[in-house]
Amino acid sequence: MTSQPSRRGVPEPPDPLPIPVVDNHTHLDISRDGDEVSVDDLGPVLAQARAVGVDRVVQVGCDLPGARFAVEAADRYPGVLAGVALHPNEVPGLAASGGLDAAYAEIERLATLPRVRVVGETGLDYYRTGPDGVPAQQDSFRWHIDLAKRLDRTLQIHDRDSHDDVLRVLAQEGAPERTVMHCFSGGPEMARECVDRGYHLSFSGTVTFKSSKALRDALAVTPLELLLVETDAPYLTPHPWRGATNSPALVPLTVRAMASVLGVAVPTLCQALSENAERLYGPW
Secondary structure, three states, X not given: OOOXXXXXXXXXXXXXXXXXXXXXXXXXXXXOOOOOOOHHHHHHHHHHHHHOOEEEEEEEEOOXXXXXXXXXXXXXXXXXXXXXXXXXXXXXXXXXXXXXXXXHHHHHHHHOOOOEEEEEEEEEEOOOOOHHHHHHHHHHHHHHHHHHHHHOOEEEEEEEOOHHHHHHHHHHHOOOOOEEEOOOOOOHHXXXXXXXXXXXXXXXHHHHOOOOHHHHHHHHOOOHHHEEEOOOOOOOOOOOOOOOOOOXXXXXXXXXXXXXXXXXXXXXXXXXXXXXXXXXXXXX
């Protein structure tokens, strides 16, 4: 999860994809306007996405309320699976308040539920948390890695300004069999390292930004069988709607940009994205 400035205007639906794909990581519980979102509100959002070929999503909770929302959404809607974790930016405050152990216990309980297929997003974020919070973040990352392995869940990783430490901790702990770098933000060298380790790389709307050449270079060295696409909605809206509120219905813009970088046909990429998600998370 990250943020960007807001922009006026409601994005128009893109042309539908020829083969349905999965939004690998979204936060449909978050409103950029500060309005409260209920699980009842998701029906139209998911219908708009299905209309353009995005028929499945992974709803990710970053704190206890978000994790409960994700579980409820996955129980309510057939096209939704859930991910639960404590975001690295949440952890230092919980540790300082003495609430971290209770939060871990609740995340572990939720992660055992059948429609929760992801432990994440977890990882490291050195952009918003200062040096004092780094030990708590790293300890939490290790805890989530262990949880994913114990429960046989896919691990989704948040990595902001922390590439080296993320890779180091994964190597030290031993990554789960199914590991995803959510909203991949590294360059081609990091992408090659992740590919060598068998990690999946999930690309968001940032790959469409004019300034993101290094990210497109990273995409170009990632094999189809390790690729995913995501929104990180309501943030990281793809061009030409950068700054507007993102939603799963805008995934086709990112998919077509990815296909262009990779030099593959859009149906070929769609098929790979769908198969990769089903292999990671199982059937919806």
